[in-house]
Amino acid sequence: MSDASTHVTIINTGIANTASVSAAIERLGCPVTLTHDAESVRDAPLVVLPGVGSFGAGMRALRAHGLDRVVIERVEQNRPLLGICLGLQLLCTSSEESPGIMGLGLIDADVTRFPATVRTPQHGWNRVDDGHAYYSNTYRIESIPPDWSGELSEHGGAFVAYLRRGTTLACQFHPELSSTWGAALLRNWIEITKEVSPC
Amino acid sequence: MLTRRIIPCLDIDNGRVVKGIRFANLRDAGDPVKLAQSYQRHGADELVMLDVSATVRGRSAALETVRAVRRALSIPLSVGGGVRSVEHAIDLLQAGADRVGVNSAAVDNQRLLRELADQVGAQCVVLSIDAARRIDAAGWEVVTRAGTRRTGIDAIGWARDADSMGAGEILLTSFDQDGTRSGYDTQLLAAVRSVTTLPVIASGGADSAQHMLEAIEAGADAVLAASIFHNQNTTPDRIKEQLAQRGIEVRRS
Numbered sequence: 001m002s003d004a005s006t007h008v009t010i011i012n013t014g015i016a017n018t019a020s021v022s023a024a025i026e027r028l029g030c031p032v033t034l035t036h037d038a039e040s041v042r043d044a045p046l047v048v049l050p051g052v053g054s055f056g057a058g059m060r061a062l063r064a065h066g067l068d069r070v071v072i073e074r075v076e077q078n079r080p081l082l083g084i085c086l087g088l089q090l091l092c093t094s095s096e097e098s099p100g101i102m103g104l105g106l107i108d109a110d111v112t113r114f115p116a117t118v119r120t121p122q123h124g125w126n127r128v129d130d131g132h133a134y135y136s137n138t139y140r141i142e143s144i145p146p147d148w149s150g151e152l153s154e155h156g157g158a159f160v161a162y163l164r165r166g167t168t169l170a171c172q173f174h175p176e177l178s179s180t181w182g183a184a185l186l187r188n189w190i191e192i193t194k195e196v197s198p199c
Numbered sequence: 200m201l202t203r204r205i206i207p208c209l210d211i212d213n214g215r216v217v218k219g220i221r222f223a224n225l226r227d228a229g230d231p232v233k234l235a236q237s238y239q240r241h242g243a244d245e246l247v248m249l250d251v252s253a254t255v256r257g258r259s260a261a262l263e264t265v266r267a268v269r270r271a272l273s274i275p276l277s278v279g280g281g282v283r284s285v286e287h288a289i290d291l292l293q294a295g296a297d298r299v300g301v302n303s304a305a306v307d308n309q310r311l312l313r314e315l316a317d318q319v320g321a322q323c324v325v326l327s328i329d330a331a332r333r334i335d336a337a338g339w340e341v342v343t344r345a346g347t348r349r350t351g352i353d354a355i356g357w358a359r360d361a362d363s364m365g366a367g368e369i370l371l372t373s374f375d376q377d378g379t380r381s382g383y384d385t386q387l388l389a390a391v392r393s394v395t396t397l398p399v400i401a402s403g404g405a406d407s408a409q410h411m412l413e414a415i416e417a418g419a420d421a422v423l424a425a426s427i428f429h430n431q432n433t434t435p436d437r438i439k440e441q442l443a444q445r446g447i448e449v450r451r452s
Binding site (some may be wrong): 122123 | 200201202204239244245266269270272273274275276292293294295297318319320321322323367368391396397398420421450452
């Protein structure tokens with residue numbers, strides 16, 4: 001499946017776990033570019049917004065490179081974007097993790113902390129659909145917001161496993177670390193986006 | 200529901216797997232990539248790699264090993280052993296580790312975990328605690344330098360502080376049980392479980408699914424073992440089958 005349209009651009013604003021994301025995509029036969037250049041991200045056929053670290057630091061890094069506007073533009077124009085973990089949360093309105101910091105506002109939801117009654121961070125494999133996905137998170141959104149479809153998982157109550165709208169896919173789990181189940185999900189995202197957005 | 204994790208551990212010296220390896224195909228023995236792939240195929244939920252190299256050259260070989268394993272592996276990888284600085288930890292993360300374990304250096308420099316967490320997020324930081332039963336009193340103390348130094352630090356208090364120090368997980372090794380193959384120190388696990396909400400990985404002493412069940416019942420979120428997997432006595436999948444029969448939620452691949 002390696003051709004120009006399956007070239008995947010990974011937004012690299014810090015030290016996120018870009019090595020794992022790159023490796024997972026390269027195993028599917030797709031070439032990968034890491035960049036924080038706004039123009040490259042705007043023009044790329046497929047873009048991944050990964051992320052570990054705090055909500056505030058993530059937003060600062062996006063703004064510092066003018067990537068906030070580019071990501072908003074891509075999602076509004078239904079141009080392929082995959083958000084992973086913090087990459088999902090940054091698309092939301094705000095986060096309890098970094099009060100006072102505005103998110104990208106593409107998903108009408110506030111990110112909140114898991115209740116104190118469950119193991120935090122959530123480290124490990126949790127059920128999604130028919131499989132298990134690997135999570136590493138302390139914050140999450142609690143329900144599927146209007147205008148998005150998606151699936152829930154369970155950890156101290158329901159929380160959002162992933163959201164989907166058009167060619168935007170936003171996962172709270174790490175598909176790049178979710179073994180064959182995650183690889184199939186990544187492959188589907190790349191294939192679906194290839195059908196709807198010829199580049 | 201979050202499943203309990205089964206974690207094989209590889210000791211790496213100079214980029215090669217060491218300790219207790221008895222493979223039929225000797226040509227492949229010690230190749231960390233082949234071993235990692237085999238564990239993944241047989242149901243490992245993640246891998247821990249401990250660098251036991253004593254030299255600078257061994258350290259850089261370990262970095263190359265992390266890169267090679269990362270390229271092949273689609274499950275999480277934690278790396279520890281001799282991590283003494285934020286720079287070293289970041290090198291490991293950039294090479295492809297998802298989490299970095301800090302042990303002796305966290306005792307020597309109590310700000311290290313926080314500095315690391317501020318840069319990479321607490322979910323990437325593991326506090327490795329080697330705990331030994333005190334010789335003439337109740338309880339456990341933290342030992343460092345592969346058990347050669349007894350610090351006098353109360354291991355339970357140390358575990359309680361892990362969260363505020365910047366760790367996102369605890370790798371708890373019983374120094375007394377390690378290598379005995381007679382089961383985890385379940386009293387130690389229960390004591391640590393009662394003082395922290397962080398995930399706890401049990402380590403040291405595993406020889407059977409029964410031992411792992413006992414550790415989980417004592418509060419472990421994950422169980423780590425080395426020799427029972429290296430010796431090909433069993434696989435993570437077979438352990439999970441046995442745990443599932445006892446009502447423990449596991450990921451079946």
